[in-house]
Amino acid sequence: MEKIRVLIVDDSAFMRKLISEFLAEDSKIEVIGTARNGKEGLKKVKELKPDVVTMDVEMPILNGLDAVKQIMLEQPTPVIMLSSTTKEGAENTLTAIQNGAIDFIAKPSGAISLDLHKIKEELILKVISASKVSRKNLINILPKTTKCEDSYSRIELRKPNDIVNKAFNRSNSNTKKIVCIGTSTGGPRALQNVLTNLPADIDAGILIVQHMPAGFTKSLAIRLNSISNISVKEAVDGEIVQKGTAYIAPGGLHLKVVESGLNLLIKLDKSESRNGHRPSVDVLFESVSEIKEYMKVAVIMTGMGSDGTQGLIALKNNGTVRAIAESQETSIIFGMPKAAIATRLIDEVQDVDKIAESILKYV
Incomplete structure (x- = not known):
């Protein structure tokens, strides 16, 4: 060899x-x-x-x-x-x-x-x-340096092709929604591609686990916030999840959510790492799986290992979920998406530049 x-x-x-x-x-x-x-x-x-x-x-x-x-x-x-x-x-x-x-x-x-x-x-x-x-x-895409003026108008939305998805959209038009995203190696660029193509008025809060040590996730959130129409911030324990805002798990802390009345509250903790990761995508997805009366969209993008796969199973076993995985063609490391796809629970496999479009189709 x-x-x-x-x-x-x-x-x-x-x-x-x-x-x-x-x-x-x-x-x-x-x-x-x-x-x-x-x-x-x-x-x-x-x-x-x-x-x-x-x-x-x-x-x-x-x-x-x-x-x-x-x-x-x-x-x-x-x-x-x-x-x-x-x-x-x-x-x-x-x-x-x-x-x-x-x-x-x-x-x-x-x-x-x-x-x-x-x-x-x-x-x-x-x-x-x-x-x-x-x-x-590895070919680098030129970075955007300013807030997109109208990223929603640049996305040509595709109508769901099958009867199941049409029924899914109709039955959930008035349902509360949450998007959860997990990624690792290659994630910062993938997140930029997705978050900058979401409109400020997206009808959901967005929870993100990006494998990074403490000290790096805040800089990532600040950078993504400066080029996105939605708000992007490092998550804070106890804050209410708002529509049109993406919350990035701080390095070294698990990101969870709990229901409190009509709101979702963010919970951060230092409980045991999962498969060597804290924050862990599995922990986030499992937490979201316990929320009732919400339609959920789960996204797994580039990264090594299989973090997110067990959480995806928990999500699919509890409530209404649509799951999206990044394709091998655009993944820097096709580990996490590949493991998720292997469960046969993924609804769509998309190139990274189409993932925002797929999210908007459901929310």
Whole structure:
């Protein structure tokens, strides 16, 4: 079996050595080179054609943010960013993802992390997953920088084709509705694609689990809010779920909802992680499954693993639910959608740029 060929780009000789040693511990991975800055990294990407690149953010001559953008333009290759957990680090990481990076790892303690061993297993796992990404899905879509003036008018809504969906829509025209979305690797760009195509007056609240550590989800919410017609925010414990607002689970906390009179209240907690995730899509979906008198739309998008599959089963066993999965053609990692599709409980498989349209068809 061919080894996964990795290029390490970091201005610290210590970090280059440490990352190389970690990756070398896995027999499936081979470090084929290192680079001291983004310019040198870009040159070596073209020369060595690695399967995966690990990239520091802050480097001299050419920083990681600009280097990722150039790599995606000139030699599309899966890039994993190594980032600090500061507010600036979180914002830089999201910019890198916007520029084409597929994933990131938060350094435990700043630029020179002497305790980097804490994320060794995560690093190896993400490198292996990144090696499976289709090159055609790495082509970066130019980001929107302002609020869409009328994203609803740009969507050509398709009428449901079958009698079941027609009956579904008629019987639920006056029903309260909730949308829940789960995603992981590649999720920030997928969420941008979906949320910016939802109208401000959408007749539902939107609950989102994006696998991210604490400190990053707030920056993600702020960024998505700045380019969407709906409101996007990091969820706060005890707040009422409002129509036209998307609530992103804070990193490190599960997102749940409970009924209180005529309202839905958000509940955040630090209960045990599920399959290594907190927040977990399964936990969110299972919580939503317990709500009565609501029509629910569940969406599972790009990500590795199978988080959301058990929650989808719970949703389908309780109440009226329509489930949408992102297609293999547009998923950065076709793990979570594939596992959901395998349950045979998914109603639609859609490319990411059609998911907003499908949501609007039901709500």
